[in-house]
Amino acid sequence: MGRYTDNPQAVAALVRGREVHRDVYIDPEIYRLEMKHLFANAWVFVGHDSQTPNKGDYFTTQIGDQPVIMVRHTDNEIKVLYNRCPHKGTKIAIDRTGNTGKFFRCPYHAWSFKTDGCLLAIPLKKGYEGTGLEDQQTGKGMKAVGAVHNYRGFVFARLAEEGISFDEFFGDSLSSLDNMVDRSPAGRLEVAGPPLRYMHQCNWKMLVENQTDTCHPMVAHESSAGTAVQIWKDLGYTEDDPKPPAMEIIAPFMSPYEFFENMGIRTWPNGHGHTGVHHSIHSNYSAIPGYFEALTETYGEEKAKAILSENRHNTVYFPNIMIKGPIQQLRVFIPLAADKTLVESYIYRLVDAPDELLARTAMYNRMINAPTSIVGHDDLEMYERAQEGLHADGMEWVNVQRLYEEDENFDEERVENGTTERQMRNQFHAWVKFMTADMTTKEAAE
Ligand code: FES
Ligand SMILES: [Fe+2]
Known part of the structure; x- marks a missing residue:
C-alpha cells in the first residue's frame, strides 16, 4: 500500500487547476486506484448492441481491468457479467465474440449459467446438498455488474452497485451520440x-x-x-x-x-x-x-x-x-x-x-x-x-x-x-x- 491508497486528500492534491502532477500518468499505484475507484464509479462504454444481434450472442471486453461479457439474454435485453466462474474463477468465455446458446457452460467442471448469470446446473449436485451453497454468492451464479444502460444501441455499465445514475452522469452530452445515430435514415447504427x-x-x-x-x-x-x-x-x-x-x-x-x-x-x-x-x-x-x-x-x-x-x-x-x-x-x-x-x-x-x-x-x-x-x-x-x-x-x-x-x-x-x-x-x-x-x-x- 503506497501513499495514495485510502488517502483521498493526496489524490485530490495531484490536480491543482492549471496543472496536474506527473504521478497521474506514471505512478503504478495511481493506475491501480483508477481501476478500483474511477472505472468502478463511472459509466464506462462496453460495446454496441449490434455486436450481439441474436439471443445468446456475446462479446468479451473489459471495464477498466475487469474482464466482462456483454451478452444478449433470452428476453432480448443486453446483460453485462463478470467473466469469471463463481466456482474456481475460470474465465467463462475466451473468444472475442460468439454465440453461447441459452446458457454458458464453464469448461472446467461444467457448471452452467443462464445468460443473465443465474446458476442453471451443477453436475453431481448432491455433493452440495446441506452445505449452504444457495446462500452464498457462488450459489447464485455469475455476477452481473452494478448497472447497465443501453442508449440507442450504445451499452454502458457501472461496476459499482450504487452511484451516479446514467442520466445524471451524461446529461446533455448525449446530444453527440444522438447526432451520430440520427444520421441514419433508419435511426439505427450497426457496427x-x-x-x-x-x-x-x-x-x-x-x-x-x-x-x-x-x-x-x-x-x-x-x-x-x-x-x-x-x-x-x-x-x-x-x-x-x-x-x-x-x-x-x-x-x-x-x-x-x-x-x-x-x-x-x-x-x-x-x-x-x-x-x-x-x-x-x-x-x-x-x-x-x-x-x-x-x-x-x-x-x-x-x-x-x-x-x-x-x-x-x-x-x-x-x-x-x-x-x-x-x-x-x-x-x-x-x-x-x-x-x-x-x-x-x-x-x-x-x-x-x-x-x-x-x-x-x-x-x-x-x-x-x-x-x-x-x-x-x-x-x-x-x-x-x-x-x-x-x-x-x-x-x-x-x-x-x-x-x-x-x-x-x-x-x-x-x-x-x-x-x-x-x-x-x-x-x-x-x-x-x-x-x-x-x-x-x-x-x-x-
Ligand atoms: S471452475 Fe467453473 S465449473 Fe469449476
Ligand atoms: Fe493528432
Whole structure:
C-alpha cells in the first residue's frame, strides 16, 4: 500500500487547476486506484448492441481491468457479467465474440449459467446438498455488474452497485451520440466489422486529452498531412479544386490555429466535452448522392439539414471513449498499465444510408487510426515521448493552463474558444470526483 491508497486528500492534491502532477500518468499505484475507484464509479462504454444481434450472442471486453461479457439474454435485453466462474474463477468465455446458446457452460467442471448469470446446473449436485451453497454468492451464479444502460444501441455499465445514475452522469452530452445515430435514415447504427487495434506505450489519459488538443494537428501532423497538402500543391491544384476522398480527409488537419480557435469547444459536467461547436475538420466533406434525400424522407428537409449541419469533431465521453458523429467512429482507450494503452477504433454503418458513406468512414479509420496509418503514428510518437519525458526529475507538473480562468465551474455547460484546455481540466476535475467518491481515509480503514 503506497501513499495514495485510502488517502483521498493526496489524490485530490495531484490536480491543482492549471496543472496536474506527473504521478497521474506514471505512478503504478495511481493506475491501480483508477481501476478500483474511477472505472468502478463511472459509466464506462462496453460495446454496441449490434455486436450481439441474436439471443445468446456475446462479446468479451473489459471495464477498466475487469474482464466482462456483454451478452444478449433470452428476453432480448443486453446483460453485462463478470467473466469469471463463481466456482474456481475460470474465465467463462475466451473468444472475442460468439454465440453461447441459452446458457454458458464453464469448461472446467461444467457448471452452467443462464445468460443473465443465474446458476442453471451443477453436475453431481448432491455433493452440495446441506452445505449452504444457495446462500452464498457462488450459489447464485455469475455476477452481473452494478448497472447497465443501453442508449440507442450504445451499452454502458457501472461496476459499482450504487452511484451516479446514467442520466445524471451524461446529461446533455448525449446530444453527440444522438447526432451520430440520427444520421441514419433508419435511426439505427450497426457496427461494421471488428475494430482496428493499436497498442500504445503510454498512459490512457494522454490519448483522451489529445482528442480535444487543437494546438497539435498543424504541428505534430505536419509530417503526414503537411506532406500530402504540399504534394497536392506541387501537382498544380489549389485549395478550391475538388479533392479525392483521401485528400478531403487529410487536408483539414493542416488548418491554421484560427480555424481551431473559431471552431469552439463545449464542456459538460462529469468530464465530457467536444471540439467543433461551430464547424470542424469534418464540415466540408462532399455530399454522397442519395443520402440527403434518404434523410429527408425520414425526417423532413428542415430536420435533415439540422442533423447534417452539426459537425462536431471529437466528443469525449469521460473516462475513456471518443466518438466522431459526422464520420461514425468510436475509439476506446483501454488502460492496461500506467504506461500501456490499447486503442480500439470502431466504425459504424448508418442503416439505410448509401454504401459510399461507409467507404469514407472506413477510409478515415484506416488513414488516421490504424497501426498502418499515416497520421496516428505522429500522435503515438508524441505520447510515448511524453511518457518517457515525464520521468525527467526537476519538474513534476504537467501544464493544462491554456485559457484558464480563476474559479472555473465544471458543473455548468460552457462553450469556449476552440483552443482552450478547459476540457482537459474538466476531465481532471471529474477524475478527482470519481477517484475519491468511495475512497475511505486511512484512519477509517484502520
Ligand atoms: S471452475 Fe467453473 S465449473 Fe469449476
Ligand atoms: Fe493528432
